[in-house]
Amino acid sequence: MNEAPVQRPPGASGEIAFHDACTQCGDCARACPEEIIMRDKEGLPVLSFANGECTFCNACIDACEPGALNAELPWLWRAQVANTCLSDQGVHCRTCQDFCDARAIGFQLKPGGLADMSLDRDSCTGCGACIAPCPVGAITLVQIKPETEARPC
Ligand code: SF4
Ligand code: SF4
Numbered sequence: 001m002n003e004a005p006v007q008r009p010p011g012a013s014g015e016i017a018f019h020d021a022c023t024q025c026g027d028c029a030r031a032c033p034e035e036i037i038m039r040d041k042e043g044l045p046v047l048s049f050a051n052g053e054c055t056f057c058n059a060c061i062d063a064c065e066p067g068a069l070n071a072e073l074p075w076l077w078r079a080q081v082a083n084t085c086l087s088d089q090g091v092h093c094r095t096c097q098d099f100c101d102a103r104a105i106g107f108q109l110k111p112g113g114l115a116d117m118s119l120d121r122d123s124c125t126g127c128g129a130c131i132a133p134c135p136v137g138a139i140t141l142v143q144i145k146p147e148t149e150a151r152p153c
């Protein structure tokens with residue numbers, strides 16, 4: 001079974017190349033103003049959206065002296081919503097929408113005062129701001145294929 005892709009900091013290349021290039025110095029994590037860069041069990045940097053979002057400030061890339069992070073590489077993560085979303089269960093909730101500066105999250109009203117949530121992948125920047133506020137943990141980031149990256153975020 002294939003392991004799920006890991007959310008490395010912006011600018012990370014493929015896993016094999018990143019393992020080779022990253023010295024595990026921790027400079028990226030220290031540079032991140034949002035404090036969302038943690039270490040995985042191997043000591044490599046990995047993002048956690050439990051307490052914050054990525055602002056794409058590139059501070060981690062600038063801090064990476066070994067060059068394991070490259071500003072030219074696109075961010076290939078976008079939000080995905082599971083069917084545990086409260087609006088799918090007939091419960092009123094629009095929490096995630098309040099945190100989405102990109103306005104990628106919308107709701108279509110339906111009879112009874114409830115609404116269906118929709119997420120526009122083309123507008124989503126993959127910042128992760130919607131993940132922590134969701135009361136049922138319904139939002140994750142998933143990797144899109146590079147060829148679908150038709151325009152910059
Ligand atoms: S781009 Fe900025 S906010 Fe995002 S992980 Fe790097 S340092 Fe943190
Ligand atoms: S915050 Fe979570 S439960 Fe609420 S609408 Fe958004 S995805 Fe659904």
Ligand code: SF4
Pocket residue numbers: 078079099100101102103104105119123124125126127128129130131
């Ligand atoms: S990841 Fe960011 S841009 Fe995408 S839906 Fe969530 S808050 Fe909006």
